[in-house]
Amino acid sequence: MTAHDSTKRYDTLSQAFHWLTAAAVLAAFVLGPGGFGRMLRNGIDPGTQLDIVWHETLGIAVFGLTLLRLLWVLVRPRAPRHSMAGWMQLASKGAHVVLWGMLLALPMTALLTLGSEGAPLTLLGLRIDELTLIANSAFAPLADWGDVHTFIGDAIMWIAGLHAAASIYHHFVMKDNVLTSMVPRLKARAQ
Numbered sequence: 001m002t003a004h005d006s007t008k009r010y011d012t013l014s015q016a017f018h019w020l021t022a023a024a025v026l027a028a029f030v031l032g033p034g035g036f037g038r039m040l041r042n043g044i045d046p047g048t049q050l051d052i053v054w055h056e057t058l059g060i061a062v063f064g065l066t067l068l069r070l071l072w073v074l075v076r077p078r079a080p081r082h083s084m085a086g087w088m089q090l091a092s093k094g095a096h097v098v099l100w101g102m103l104l105a106l107p108m109t110a111l112l113t114l115g116s117e118g119a120p121l122t123l124l125g126l127r128i129d130e131l132t133l134i135a136n137s138a139f140a141p142l143a144d145w146g147d148v149h150t151f152i153g154d155a156i157m158w159i160a161g162l163h164a165a166a167s168i169y170h171h172f173v174m175k176d177n178v179l180t181s182m183v184p185r186l187k188a189r190a191q
C-alpha cells in the first residue's frame, strides 16, 4: 500500500473495532428482551434466560469495545478524509457523533434499568445480584430507564441503517472511496 493509499483507509484496528461493534449491536438488538418488567414481577430469574444473558453480555462487550475504541481514536493514524459537499461532510460527522453517543448511552441506561428495578446483572460467567451504587445514585429515579434504553436500542438501528445506506450510496452512486475505507480488502477506486 502506498503512503497515498494509506490515508484513504481506516487502519486495521479501527476496521476491526467497527465491524465487531456492528455485529455485536445487531446481535444484541435481535436478542433484546421484551416483557422484562413482567418477567421480574412473575419472580423469573433473568439469569435463567439465555437470550437475556447473551443480550447483556453482548451489550457490555459493546461498552468495552467502545471505550477501547475511543482511546484508539485518540492515538491512531489519521482517519481518511473524503472530499464531498460541506453538508454531506457535516451529516456524516453528525451521524458518527450520534452513533458514538448511543454506543455509550445503551449500556449506561441498561445498568440504570437493572439498578432501578433491583434486577441482577447476568452475564456469561459473571453475575452481580445488586447494583447498589447505581440503584442509590441520583440518576436512578430520574426516568423509566427501561423505556429510555429500549428507545435508544431501537433508534440506533435506524441511525446505523441510514449510515450504512449512505455508505452504500457513496459506493454505488457517487463511486467514491467512503465504503472501501472501512471494508477490509474492498478494492479502492482510482480517484
Ligand code: HEM
Pocket (backbone or CB within 6 Å): 024, 025, 028, 029, 032, 033, 034, 035, 036, 037, 055, 056, 057, 058, 059, 060, 062, 106, 107, 110, 111, 113, 114, 121, 145, 146, 147, 149, 150, 153, 154, 156
Ligand atoms: C448494544 C447494546 C444494546 C442494544 C442495541 C440493546 C437493545 C435493546 C432493545 C431494543 C431492547 C427492547 C427489547 C424489546 O422491548 O423487545 C432492550 C431491552 C433491554 N436491555 Fe438492552 N441493549 C443493549 C445493551 C444492553 C446491556 C449492556 C444490558 C445489561 C447490562 C441490557 C439490558 C436490557 C434489559 C434489562 C432490557 C429490558 C428493559 C425493560 O423492558 O425494562 N441491554 N435492549
Ligand code: HEM
Pocket (backbone or CB within 6 Å): 010, 014, 018, 021, 022, 023, 025, 026, 073, 079, 080, 092, 096, 099, 100, 103, 156, 160, 163, 164, 165, 167, 168, 178, 179, 180, 181, 182
Ligand atoms: C450498529 C452498526 C454500526 C455502527 C454503530 C457504526 C458506527 C460507526 C462509527 C462510530 C464510525 C466512525 C468510525 C471511526 O472514526 O473509527 C463509522 C464509520 C463508518 N461506517 Fe459504520 N457503523 C455501523 C454499521 C455500518 C454498516 C452496516 C456499514 C456499511 C454497510 C458501515 C459503514 C461505515 C463506513 C463506510 C464508515 C467510514 C465513514 C467515513 O469515513 O465517513 N457502518 N461507523
